Amino acid sequence: MLRTALRNVFAHKARLLMTMLAVLLGVAFVSGTLVFTSTISQAQHKSSEKGFEKVDVSIRQDNSDAPEGRDTVDPLQQTTLDRAAALPGAESATGEVNGFAALADKDGKLVGNGFSTQGANYYAGRDGKSSDPRYPMKDGRAPRAAGEVALDSKTAERTGYKVGDTVRMSIDGPVREEKVTGVYTTDDGSVAAGGSLVLFDNATAQKLFAKPGQYTEISVTAKSGVSQAALKEQAEKILPPHSEAVTGKKLADEQSRQIESSMSGMQTSMLAFAGIALFVGIFIIANTFTMLVAQRTKELALLRAVGASRRQVTRSVLIEALFVGAVAGVAGLAAGIGIGAGLRSLIGKMGTMPDGPLVISPAAVISSLVVGVVVTVLAAWLPARRAAKIPPVAAMGSVHAPASTRSLVLRNTLGSLFSAAGVALVLMGTKVDDGKAPMGAGAALLLIGVFVLTPLLSRPLIAAASPVLRLFQVSGKLARLNAVRNPRRTAATASALMIGLTLITGLTVIATGVQKAVDKMATDSLKADYTISMANYSPLSPDVDKKLRASDEVTATSPLRNGPATIGGSTEYLTGVNGESIGKLTSLDFTEGGWSGLSGGKKVVVDTTTAEQQGWKLGSSFQVSYEDGAKGRLTVGGLYKGNEMLKGILVDNSALTPHLAKTADMQVLAKTKNGANDQVKDALTKQLGDNPAILVEDKKDVSEGVAQMINMLLNVLYGLLAMAVIVAVLGVINTLAMSVFERGQEIGMLRAIGLERRSVKRMVRLESLVISLFGGVLGIGLGVFLGWAAGELIAGSGLETYQLTLPWGRIGIFLALAALVGVLAALWPARRAAKLNMLAAIKTE
Structure with a gap:
């Protein structure tokens, strides 16, 4: 049975290629996400560790102990810095103060990434004659008086500023003109991520970001042989009220946790879209194996007749799936590493992440292989069970038995129950205060319910296209009959596209409503120009x-x-x-x-x-x-x-x-x-x-700013969801190609009685178009409903001006996209059908 299973894999290489591609794309997305986020996380972690190399203990404000009615406590004073420098185990102590500082480039535009445009003090000691170990000068000297600044080397390189130049900048509104006296190097994480850090002399920085003699943090370096724990114990004896002493190791660990926390959101989002692509791929895999089993009815029945048990037949199909999943998993891992490297290179060129090697973690390797194998085997399990149920007598027949009435009734009943429960939960989510959980659960149940009901829905919805298909005469009629001949296959093919378009449409409806709500809010509540x-x-x-x-x-x-x-x-x-x-x-x-x-x-x-x-x-x-x-x-x-x-x-x-x-x-x-x-x-x-x-x-700028952010977010989501749509296209191609193979005798007979090659191509294309539009209509309908429900939740959570706004233009584009998917997916299967040799096709096996 093992040899038989492997032989079947190699005998149907072309048919299984699309299945492997579907799994490969999903796995590549998973592994690429893990490689990319691990690479960024480790690079930022190393950068933060390097930034704390010279800090053994930090004395900082403890805002958790702030007096009632205040968010922050008083800054640290010069006296605390002097006492820290005098500690027995202290080599040196540095006072730190920082805040927002906007620097303009030579064209007058803001340098850095908004929130990363910072200013800080250059602490030259109590006498002002020492050097600050945090910021070694690469060129020129440190700022010593008001009107002087030093720039980090990356900002100087990006802007073209040199020692002696005058720069324009702002701290809290008014423009300041400062002379550049030096360029320095730093391991600061925000600078490595594309921000800017402007240094002022100590007195000026205190005046700008705090008050004279005040600091936000004090960094202490230990003498040789003094541990961080020992120095921390000494520092705790001089702490002023509402402050704490923290070791440099703890600071590095805190920043690492912050980095991991900030990365987790992006990683979760990307993995969610990878999951969607894999979920869509399940339909393709299940469809492929179902059709392979149906086409091998005689072969499997013959195996049963010569003594193969049901378990052996099931195992042979699952072995095929295991082989396909393993190969697709390995290929997906390789593709994912390439995706991670490409993203890292792209982000690196934009200057928004510190340097570091590509990180291929064991988790990425194991996850890729496990995902590829598990998804494929799970998707093939149901077809494998069906294969085992083929009776030995079927070896004498030519067609596998259709689904029983009982199985169809059970399927439709379950689909109706799931759909009803999903709609009820979604509607409940719009009425309760925190309706995210019931709405999410309801959306999942509704999608599953509609998928289960899709065979039932396919007949009336595809029948609605009959008037248009009649215009194409015989080709149109045959396309309609072929589309509804096997409702389960049509449903599985259309569902892959349906899920992608549901998400795309729902997100677009929500985004359009939010944009209109912001416009209305700005118009209704502001008279200001x-x-x-x-x-x-x-x-x-x-x-x-x-x-x-x-x-x-x-x-x-x-x-x-x-x-x-x-x-x-x-x-x-x-x-x-x-x-x-x-x-x-x-x-x-x-x-x-x-x-x-x-x-x-x-x-x-x-x-x-x-x-x-x-x-x-x-x-x-x-x-x-x-x-x-x-x-x-x-x-x-x-x-x-x-x-x-x-x-x-x-x-x-x-x-x-x-x-x-x-x-x-x-x-x-x-x-x-x-x-x-x-x-x-x-x-x-x-x-x-x-x-x-x-x-x-003005109001238009506010609205356009929100629209720009929403469109940017939507474009990213569209790009990620495109993976699911590509997988859906592969599914349509796969189904049509295998359907053409299955109907070889029928197509040969049609050619023999006079149907032209052009008409055969048109028949296959129209069938593909109908199936794709069927999935598109279902997806857009579900997307609009879920978008409306999410909008009700948004309106109830504070955005009262939110109203359902249907983006008809984009909905039309989505429907056209579904049609385009059908047209493109049919190109190869239609050509293959037209090239069939009529005599070879109709001869008796």
């Missing part, structure tokens, strides 16, 4: 608002400021606005009251959700304790429906600003004389110093 914010959405300097108000073009502005406060024993955030102008800049939906009285600093306006949580009504008053400990009493002067643009407790800046530790704006709203247009935008940009760190955006 422009919003001004930092490129990384960090706080803005109050000088930005002052410069805008100084412009003749601007008629009204309101900075939005956040400040913590204690209300009723819990911490809440107050949002400061300009009480006099905020009504001209926003269009909130007030249920009671309004902006009146806000500018006096005694009243607030509150969104209805917060008011309900606090038990407030119009006219309610409450006591508030501000960040500096001062107390006051505020009265609710208006209740409004909150949204993602504005929500919470809004108070006049005159009441909030005096109590803030540091005055900073999250964004500024501005209204202009001539509305939003390119000339006004250019004028405002110029008024703010052509600053690359500041975003001046």
